[in-house]
Amino acid sequence: MRYDVIVIGAGMVGTSAAWHLQKNNSKVLMLDRKLPGLETSYGNAGLIQREAIHTHPFPRQITELVRVMPNQGTDIRYRIPAILRYHQALLQYWKYSAPAIVKQIESEWQTLIAHCTSEHQTMIEASGADELITRDGWLQLHRSKETLKVAADTAILDREQGVEHKVLSVDELKALEPNANFDGFVGAIHWLNSWQVSNPSLLVKAYAKNFEQMQGVIKETDVTQIIPLDNVNTDNVDTDVDTDVDAGGKGWKVVTTIGTFYSDNLVIAAGPWSNELIKPLGYNLPLFPMRGYHQHFKVSAKNTIHHSMFDMDKGFVMGPMQQGIRITTGAEMTTMDAPKNFGQLKTVLKLARKILPLDEAVESEAWAGSRPCMPDMKPVIGPAGKHDKLWFAFGHSHQGFTLGPITGRLVEELIHDKSLTVDVEPFNAQRFCKA
Numbered sequence: 001m002r003y004d005v006i007v008i009g010a011g012m013v014g015t016s017a018a019w020h021l022q023k024n025n026s027k028v029l030m031l032d033r034k035l036p037g038l039e040t041s042y043g044n045a046g047l048i049q050r051e052a053i054h055t056h057p058f059p060r061q062i063t064e065l066v067r068v069m070p071n072q073g074t075d076i077r078y079r080i081p082a083i084l085r086y087h088q089a090l091l092q093y094w095k096y097s098a099p100a101i102v103k104q105i106e107s108e109w110q111t112l113i114a115h116c117t118s119e120h121q122t123m124i125e126a127s128g129a130d131e132l133i134t135r136d137g138w139l140q141l142h143r144s145k146e147t148l149k150v151a152a153d154t155a156i157l158d159r160e161q162g163v164e165h166k167v168l169s170v171d172e173l174k175a176l177e178p179n180a181n182f183d184g185f186v187g188a189i190h191w192l193n194s195w196q197v198s199n200p201s202l203l204v205k206a207y208a209k210n211f212e213q214m215q216g217v218i219k220e221t222d223v224t225q226i227i228p229l230d231n232v233n234t235d236n237v238d239t240d241v242d243t244d245v246d247a248g249g250k251g252w253k254v255v256t257t258i259g260t261f262y263s264d265n266l267v268i269a270a271g272p273w274s275n276e277l278i279k280p281l282g283y284n285l286p287l288f289p290m291r292g293y294h295q296h297f298k299v300s301a302k303n304t305i306h307h308s309m310f311d312m313d314k315g316f317v318m319g320p321m322q323q324g325i326r327i328t329t330g331a332e333m334t335t336m337d338a339p340k341n342f343g344q345l346k347t348v349l350k351l352a353r354k355i356l357p358l359d360e361a362v363e364s365e366a367w368a369g370s371r372p373c374m375p376d377m378k379p380v381i382g383p384a385g386k387h388d389k390l391w392f393a394f395g396h397s398h399q400g401f402t403l404g405p406i407t408g409r410l411v412e413e414l415i416h417d418k419s420l421t422v423d424v425e426p427f428n429a430q431r432f433c434k435a
């Protein structure tokens with residue numbers, strides 16, 4: 001059987017693309033080496049971030065660099081092998097982080113963020129996943145009056161972009177979260193129109209189940225090679241899985257550990273692994289990983305919380321999840337295959353325990369996963385460039401869970417040659433090939 005579209009990757013981004021395509025009458029096969037939503041889209045902080053209209057630039061002030069340098073921080077750590085391996089991407093990241101460039105990047109980024117909750121809502125309703133969602137915002141805690149004032153001033157300007165907030169005193173915080181100890185904090189921003197998901201993996205699975213209900217096909221297998229069909233010798237077609245395949249003409253051959261599949265269009269939505277798949281075709285985008293860790297702690301009457309809380313000055317999140325209270329670290333600049341390094345999480349846990357009692361860990365070992373990052377802080381969404389009917393949808397860094405559905409919608413509109421909800425030009429894959 002030949003598919004209209006094969007999507008590689010069943011994280012939030014790939015699942016959303018597959019869902020939109022299938023809903024709009026394409027015959028779609030989604031391939032992943034794991035079941036849907038078990039990699040980066042499993043372990044994130046579960047926030048659908050309508051407030052995330054600002055990007056995460058590389059620290060450029062000397063004071064910031066001096067702070068990060070000793071590699072003991074809770075928000076960002078780095079490993080030398082990663083600095084060496086990704087040095088070119090990091091140099092570009094530094095360059096794109098100049099304030100004037102960030103302003104332009106953010107104006108483009110905001111065109112995606114504006115659609116995040118409405119696009120999730122469409123998929124939530126279709127998949128009956130409403131019980132996973134809380135629409136009561138999240139809390140950005142501040143330890144210093146200076147950072148709170150800057151955040152509050154910025155938040156007022158952000159209203160123009162549809163972001164709603166309220167500045168909270170410590171007493172107001174205490175009223176919202178009576179179990180938390182806010183000693184050392186001066187107040188918070190309550191982001192009102194962002195949403196909390198109680199189990200990010202289950203939301204991806206709910207979308208994937210709805211995709212299957214629409215006759216979409218999911219196969220659990222490792223993709224080992226992708227080949228444009230023009231290059232295939234049709235006398236020697238491997239039909240391990242599909243015996244009636246029509247391998248002639250244009251399109252794609254996707255080789256996996258359970259057999260070979262064919263399609264007209266191919267979408268690469270493999271998150272931080274995307275480059276591995278496309279490099280053999282001559283693409284080398286400056287995608288780099290930013291690892292994060294999480295661990296759950298059992299919930300009791302003493303530590304129940306209702307909102308995710310982000311310690312702005314220390315860079316970690318404490319969130320109420322189905323599995324327990326999820327403590328999520330900031331970023332570790334490390335390589336994909338590096339062993340887990342629990343130093344950052346240990347320091348985060350010391351701080352978190354001052355806010356909430358976290359007596360019993362749910363898992364013996366913390367989870368780790370990698371945000372797929374691009375140096376200009378924007379995802380890649382659109383045609384690959386060198387090959388017909390090859391589409392990219394990856395590199396959403398800190399907000400891929402938020403942006404999966406709008407990305408999926410855009411991929412569908414591109415493949416079906418419709419008018420676009422958002423101009424994808426700023427997210428094109430060719431932007432790194434220029435000069």
Ligand SMILES: Cc1cc2nc3c(=O)[nH]c(=O)nc-3n(C[C@H](O)[C@H](O)[C@H](O)COP(=O)(O)OP(=O)(O)OC[C@H]3O[C@@H](n4cnc5c(N)ncnc54)[C@H](O)[C@@H]3O)c2cc1C
Pocket residue numbers: 008009010011012013014031032033034037038039040041042043044045046047048049221222223224269270271272273274277290291292293294328329369370371372393394395396397398399400401402403
């Ligand atoms: C600690 C942490 C906290 C975060 N918090 C948030 C948050 O609160 N809100 C938010 O919006 N974002 C958050 N993010 C970012 C977000 O999780 C990611 O941007 C998003 O999950 C990326 O989704 P994806 O579908 O691109 O990638 P993934 O979810 O990683 O999916 C890619 C899939 O491709 C599959 N794959 C790769 N290679 C192959 C192959 N060769 N064959 C078959 N399958 C393959 C993988 O198995 C995987 O399932 C956070 C990230 C981290 C690490």
